[in-house]
Amino acid sequence: MSRTTPQPPRRRRAAVAAALAVAAPLILAACSDDTAASSDDEAWEPDRDIEWIVPYTPGGGFDTYSRGIAEVMQAGHLPDGVNIVVRNSPPLPQGIASMFNADPDGYTIGILPMPAAIAQEIQEPDLAQWTTSEFTVLGQVDENGYVVYVPDDSEFETIEDLIAAQDIRAITVEEGSSSALAGLATIQALDLDADVTYGAEGSAEVVTAALRGDADFFVYGSTDLVGFVESGDIRPLMYLGTEDQLPDNVDWLQDVPTAEEAGFPDLAGAVTELRVIVAPPDLPEPVAEYLRTALAETMADEEFVTWAEEAGRPIVPRTAEETEANIADQIEQMEELVPQLADG
The missing domain is CATH 3.40.190.10 (Periplasmic binding protein-like II)
Structure with missing residues (x-):
């Protein structure tokens, strides 16, 4: 097997809260600048419940992280009365396709498993009803060796x-x-x-x-x-x-x-799981920025950091831009690795 490029280094857990405290204001400031540059009719915030798709059965890691984020986000980072409804949608291809093909209106988001999404797209191009690189990326909550x-x-x-x-x-x-x-x-x-x-x-x-x-x-x-x-x-x-x-x-x-x-x-690092938060392609930018801001606020929230510690679930939060770079790296890795595994 030829060497593959390892994923970006994992942030040390002792520094998570401090890193979030520094990163979140920068993200939020950028979002505020974008909003200020937009006209009032371009501003967006949800006025009904948001569906969160998990492409696995309840109880696993993706489901656990999703419910932890949803609980904190709806409690303090969405308008009053707007909830996040977690929907488990296995098997994996069905769940990924549901996220990708939903209306790009801000009311459907989900947690995308990488590199599984790109691997299935490579292995079954005629069956995969999505293009991994086209998802609207909102952020990342974890990476798992x-x-x-x-x-x-x-x-x-x-x-x-x-x-x-x-x-x-x-x-x-x-x-x-x-x-x-x-x-x-x-x-x-x-x-x-x-x-x-x-x-x-x-x-x-x-x-x-x-x-x-x-x-x-x-x-x-x-x-x-x-x-x-x-x-x-x-x-x-x-x-x-x-x-x-x-x-x-x-x-x-x-x-x-x-x-x-x-x-x-x-x-070492040939396959590293990323837990990525995404929305369908072509999400309008004001909607994407609102959701990215809400996600950044949630992962910087002390309640979420405490939840992660108590649940034994490390968090490796990354901005949308950092996550997009991670996804691009994994697409390149899987384009090399998946054919090797098929030949083996």
Whole structure:
């Protein structure tokens, strides 16, 4: 596998609140300048509920972040009486298409999984009813490096044990998801003798299947399964993110060998999940700026920072411009990686 470009460094968690406090006024000032330059009839704010689409089932990471943002945003950063209604819309292609093809009026937004969106577009161009690069980007709430996990009672104590094994089984969610991509990249990079079962509905089902013996290992996000690790149900064998992507508030992860340390530098950061907030293409600029401002205010809100800490969900907030750059980088990465995985 050829080397891929790692994602931009993860902000250290201890500095999140300070960084938000600095960034938010700049974002808001820019939005205020744009609004001042517009005529009154161009100004916009919502006067009814906003639908938030999650392309996964309830309870997973994307759903959890969405509901956390929605709770804080509607409580203090939208007009009185305007709520955010979270709608789960699996499977993944259906949810992404729902976000992309909705009316660009500000009343439909959602959380987009990257690189899953671009990977599915590349893999199934005739079926993907969206163009990833055309979404209206509002911001980013998190980026998530991956981990190779095994059940706690597994015979595999190290990643080397897994590499030496034969006829092993992996399990993941639907094909084309970010987790599935990370799993395939891991199998190829480590040359594992592994078969993959697809179709688990979410992280809990993946873990449950492994615990009952239906899989020997699985690849999932570093912040998605904290409770299962801390309870002793599963063990991490190797971290697939870069050193800069290590979340500070996941203590056990600090002692897990990285792909670089294990001798697989090309795997480090090859697949990193971004949780991106988007709206349909061609959203009018006053509407986009209103929503970007509301999102920036929400992620800078002490209530949201506190929610993230209590929920064990690190936040890596980025502006729309920074997020667009991240998406462009991932599109370039996946255009190289996805054909390699298909050939493997």
